[in-house]
Amino acid sequence: MRERGMTRRRVLGIGGALGLTAATGLSTAAALARRPSITGAELRSAVPLPPPFQAPLPIPSVLKPVSTTGGADRYEITQREASAEILPGVKTPLWTYEGAFPGPTIESRRGRPVTVTHRNELPVPTVVHLHGGRTPAASDGYPTDLVLPQGWHDATMHTGHGMQGMHDPRALVTKLTRAYTFPLDQRPTLLWYHDHRMDFTAPAIWRGLAGMHIVRDDAEDALGLPAGPRELPLMIADRAFAADGTLVYPSLDPTLRVRPGVREPYFAGVLGDVILVNGAPWPVHEADAARYRLRILNASNARHYELEAVTDDGRRLGLVQIGADQGLLATPVTHQSLPIAPAERYDVVVDFSGVPVGSLVRMVNQLGSGRTRDVMAFRIARGATDDSRVPRTLSTDLPAWRRPDAVRVRDFAFRAGQMHGGHGWLIGGLPFDPARSDVAARLGDVEVWRVVADVHHPVHLHLVGFRVLSRGGRPPLPHDAGLKDTVSLRPGEAVEIITRFDGYRGRYLFHCHNAEHEDMGMMANLEII
Template sequence: MPDQSTPRGPNTDSYGAELSRTPLRDTAPGTELTRRRVLGLGAALGLVAAGGTNAAAAPSRHRDNTGGQLRSAVPLPEPYTVPLPVPPVLAPADTSGGTDRYEITQRQVTARILPEVTTTLWTYNGTYPGPTIESRRGRPVTMRHRNELPVPTVVHLHGGRTPAGSDGYPTDLVLPDGWPDPAPGRHGEANMAHDPRAVTSRTTREYTYPLDQRAALLWYHDHRMDFTAPAIWRGLAGMHIVRDEVEDALDLPGGERELALMIADRAFADDGSLAYPALDPELRDRPGVTEPYAAGVLGDVILVNGAPWPVHEVDAVRHRLRLVNASNARHYRLEAVTDDGHRLDLVQIGADQGLLATPVTLTDLPIAPAERYDVVIDFAGLPPGSRVRLRNRLGSGRTRDVMAFRVARAASDPSTIPEVLCDDLPSWRRSQVTMLRRFTFRAGHTEQGVGWFVNGEPFDPTRTDVYTWRGAVEVWRLTADVHHPVHLHQTGFQVLSRDGRAPLPHDAGLKDTVSLRPGETADIIVRFDVHRGRYLFHCHNAEHEDMGMMANLEIV
């Protein structure tokens, strides 16, 4: 039995010997939708069939994506004609005292993403994606961000095991010059309660990252309250790679044969600007999107490292692809296919939080918003001039294409994929678990219109939804209505089961985001073992997040 002093809440149970592997019937209050409201949401959620439906039956209609797709109003380039950009690696401004110090300016720029038009972007240091940060495990990093954009910003290092004060809590705003100070009764954003714990800064803020964590691909992005989705859409995202001696000791593909790839979808207006259905195009006062896109915003142009459907020249050897899905709402199911229809294996070697224990060979790879995967693809045996397309089996039309690789030449290959990649994964056991918590992720209705809720409640920064002890091992049971990629800040977890069955092959390893499919229940096991303080867990469909699908986690 758990210690009687263990923090409790309405979503917790004593764990004891009980952990049913069957999906639970949700009884969380406040999640019911009337038939009228379900029909009103039908176009946005894609759940209503001819003849009507009801809230319980709606999730059973599985769809490949959750959201509404925008259509670009400008000519689009043919796939595989634009070279793949490689984001610059940012050099630290200072390395004294055992800490790497970086400086980044958030500013608006005009860039040419599509060949025929120019596009205004919000950027980190003037590029999209922002500059890549490369760090060593255990060597602290400080990031000094300067906000020269017209709205407040917040920076979150996604996947970082970070002190609460540097985690990028949504109300810890960096205010631009001229922006009014938050007034009593609000925290500077629309429709939300004042947060007495918010720590706002004027123009600049320094974030501290200990990086005492496994080698992994992380990414950083804006996390401003109510406006995360449009800020990421406009360009506020970049990659952060942590390296360590465990990974260094392996002969994995490296150098030019290691590619960090940020995949995102966008749409373009007739003037070349990024189209986005914001209720407030200035992103100042009214959050949210128009109702056809309330389930998520999908674009019709697939960008990789900021280029539309790019092509990259490779040697006929193994390459390591470090993938991050930075789309707001689009899911991908990636496959590598030659022009004659032959599928190449994708050998998964890593997940969100670093290396797997052993490789997993896949023919295709699902990747939800915010998930990261490391895969090795072997171009050996393909003659020069061959083309391999990375395609999205969940897409249609132009969104089936992602990027291509052009095999240029034969070459020697010193790389290997060892049978054992690492032995430092945590080995949490069910016997250690003292708490089972249940969370539902469902659509609902607020006074402002469509909302997305955790356990029937829209996000409130002043409400603590979960208390737990530092060091506690818990099982969380997560249930979805439609697609919800659920992200926990500050810690990693392992997937135990899906709908009472074994995890999927790509669930291996340590993760910080799990993709729930429509109607699905997943059990995850997690240990809160690093920092104390206030953190978030939320859906990483960015529109869902902005419209209330977040909750507070207090580690005490």
């Protein structure tokens, strides 16, 4: 997929408001880098929206294992339709894991295997991907590895853009249930699980199929970081609501059975006008005047955030980053604002000890406007003692890959283009096809990948973590620190990453995690041989 030169293409209308001449490549796209981090179009809710900072912040329940014998933990999750009161006094139908949005959190120990048996009681096939997991290929959630619901007889169903009605001979299809096995032989971090069905990932996540999975170990526990009630998992996601409380989404086929994709104005991504944190709109959390550890996940389909913690008197509190997608940094990095793209996770500590009791600290999104500028708030409810700390050295087990270690360099262009007679999103000029081999990497090899974007693309690699080597030929940005599995490319930007393809052999993916881009072709196969 090495880029072989620019070819002139016609102007594509992207997201209604954004136009890009793909042919002029980086010269045109670079001008877009000065624009806000928005790729997509926003849906407007038709139901009255509540004022901010009224709903208490929910904390997702921690799922209990059904068995802990034999050195492994076993869980069971039912995927089913449910309804919840997300907006006050309004019931919203959802697709859920265990009847909740977000789904229940799974907490694991490093190196202790977990098996999660999913039962699909939804009206369509599903696939589960543990995002950020070092997972054998058979349990990674490849998009055609479907779990069929009861009564779904056509395993060779038309799956849309990538499949063109073809049967994937390597697909691992099961009926009603599937057991996913996760060895979790990896650094402690916040992972998340979500639907990954071919061509329909975006609307399935939008309807509620997302949950968190935390991996811990003894070394991290011994650091003295904020813990217990002062450690908060925060899943941020935007949505929009119809007048009757249902979720609005511009699917071409609202049944999500046959025709994938969204209406033309939302081609570049679907944005909502309501910001949810752990499933509540603009919530507030009563906090001690102490340090808090915030495990932040951007589970939005397409919305980017630039987060700041702002006090009543306008001061910005430091966001002390201690971890990235794939676990702890070597040393802390302090930010005044923190950009976070879809699927990225940041582990940060915020110190409320200097904030007067009774005041409010707002978490705001500098990329938002109107109601989407607010995210959530902390009300400092009481003074408190605090024996937590943020040590100067957080981790010593980060990989030390260097550029000379790489056995090859690969180039990939993430760009809009024509696909099957319509608009699509392409990697190296090609839409996703499960029957095609795109990249074959040898187990144990170190490689450098250079990826370039036309508009905003959060690029995710399955199986492995990576380090960011450069952005636009310059050193990485402060928020690029540590080991990542998703990197946010800005318009016209080229990023270099380095990784070692270890863990397991088999068929994996890399793709854009703007979920609408992913559904419209922006995935490719990664074969570990």
